[in-house]
Amino acid sequence: MFVDEVEIEVKGGDGGDGMSSFRREKFVAAGGPSGGDGGHGGNVIFTVDEGLNTLLHFRERKFYEASSGERGGSKNMHGKDADDLIIKVPPGTTVTDVDTGKVIADLIHEHQEVVIAHGGRGGRGNARFKTSTRQAPKFSENGEPGEERKVKLELKVLADVGLVGYPSVGKSTIISKVSAAKPKIGAYHFTTLKPNLGVVKVGDYSSFVMADIPGLIEGAHTGVGLGDDFLRHIERTKVIIHVLDISGIEGRDPLEDFRRINQELESFNEKLMERPQIVAANKMDLPDSEENLLKLKEVLEAEGYEVYPISAATGKGLNELIKRADALVKEAPDFFDEEVAEEEEVIIRGPQPGEAEDAYEIIEEDGVYRVVGKEIKRKTAMADFTTDEGLYYFLKTLRKMGVDDALKEAGAKEGDTIEIEGWEFEYSE
Known part of the structure; x- marks a missing residue:
């Protein structure tokens, strides 16, 4: 099962309590305070593991808490700090605070990690409260509670090229022909219910990752059909291949389909229109395709789009399409790196400067x-x-x-x- 969105609760470990004790030594009538500090609670840390590709393991467990620090001891013995709780997530995971709606972190690279919930500091022992006027304090401090927060995890697949288009236009067939991916293929709508990833090799030394994004329909950005559950997966791609059924065999107008899908992409995230986009006119092996292709090219090429006639069924034209996509991937910047730079990654703890x-x-x-x-x-x-x-x-x-x-x-x-x-x-x- 592919799971790409979950909500969980996390809590940092509580700090250990400070100790209240006094020195008891032979020949010392009234020893001073000797209570040690408690240990710090463990942090909850998310780290990227490239071996994961789904959030499924979060479905069964909804609450994660780090260990608490040890209590301070007598003779000024400090309690042991607790170990951090390390939670592994797949690359492409965005972590958002549910209460504030702010993005905490965007985890992309292998071994990248971020503290999601800080552990509490250890409480001070009574030895720390001794002053010139308070020689024998009989109180200590409890450990600080660990930070608690509810977070939403969203997985956005990391692919260089994303295939978009209406259901049944041939996206799954294309990715099965140009990579080792084996998506489920059928002659009915919404065969693809999860993004399929495949590595496409171009020549002897070049390759890129292609994602087959589930079919979109009007209103997808508002949640209609498969909706925005899968639109997020196109956000990270460097290049978009827009697949059209050029045959019009189902009574659809390829140009109208092109306009509507792009409208959905723009409504979801207008920055998607900045991605390089090439058009794959698929099903050229069917009747009426040649005539429809001429009409389509006349309009789209005038608007600056490149149109590649292909037949996913026979493989005709796929090499030219893939070579062009590979060239565009090499030229395109990492759009998600720009997004990460804009996102806030500061965990707020207590009053901040200027907010007393x-x-x-x-x-x-x-x-x-x-x-x-x-x-x-x-x-x-x-x-x-x-x-x-x-x-x-x-x-x-x-x-x-x-x-x-x-x-x-x-x-x-x-x-x-x-x-x-x-x-x-x-x-x-």
Whole structure:
């Protein structure tokens, strides 16, 4: 089964908790704090494996979580960092954040990798909280939660040449004749339900990859028929071969078919019209083909298109078509490299520079003031509420972040309830 689009959830490993302990040595009456830091949680990393050609292995498992870091130990022993979780994806995989719609990464080259979800940092042990005025801190810090996100994986086949056209125009027959690919071929529409790839050899020293893209119909860019499920696969090709049934045996007008398919391509992605495109007038072995070819060439060659009469069934004209496609492939740039350069590959973690005001917000509901936000959630998860010192340190952190002032500005009064990540506090000035 060919699977080219899935949604999964990933989570970086949680950081290990810091340790709260004190030195206990012979002849030392009151040893100082000696709790070590927790280890960092593992990252979730996607890496390209050229041995894969489908996303099928993601169908059965929808959640991936890296391991958590170890807890810190006594005697200032730091916890061990967790191993990263390496997930293999096929070349041509685009990773998009479902919530924001932003492209996280476009994975194309062998061994290319990207961190999709960062692991949390380890919590600090109580030894890290010792100051000149706080000689024996009895609290530590919990590990930072790992980053969570829902991502969509889309596979776009990596081919130099893409065959496009209406169903049953002969695309599968062409690729079967010029490569070792063995697609299913039948005299009915939508025989091809997945892109077929084949390596085409040209002479002794040249070759390129050809993709047989499933047949398109009007409205494909909006999801009609096989729709945009397969239109994405044409985006990476350097050269487009537009296959037409020149015989008109099904009562279709080849020129009208040409216009409609190009309209679908342009509606899906207008940059596709910048690709070199040559026309393969197929089924020249059938009646009326010669007459239709003359009409087609008169119009399309005047518009700058090259038209190659072929018969996929007999093989006539295929060599000339393939040689021209090979020459265009060598001249064409890697369009997908240009796209990758424009895409954002920065994983956002917490408030970014210049965005401190987005670290939290105050929401008032029925007299209860809720403090929400990514940074607040992180600080709360790492706070030690088991000791008075830990609670005091947390409240002091909130004050430094400006939460006290923000609550006052929002209208909070003495005795009002403040809710922070499930914890309730009483507001006091």
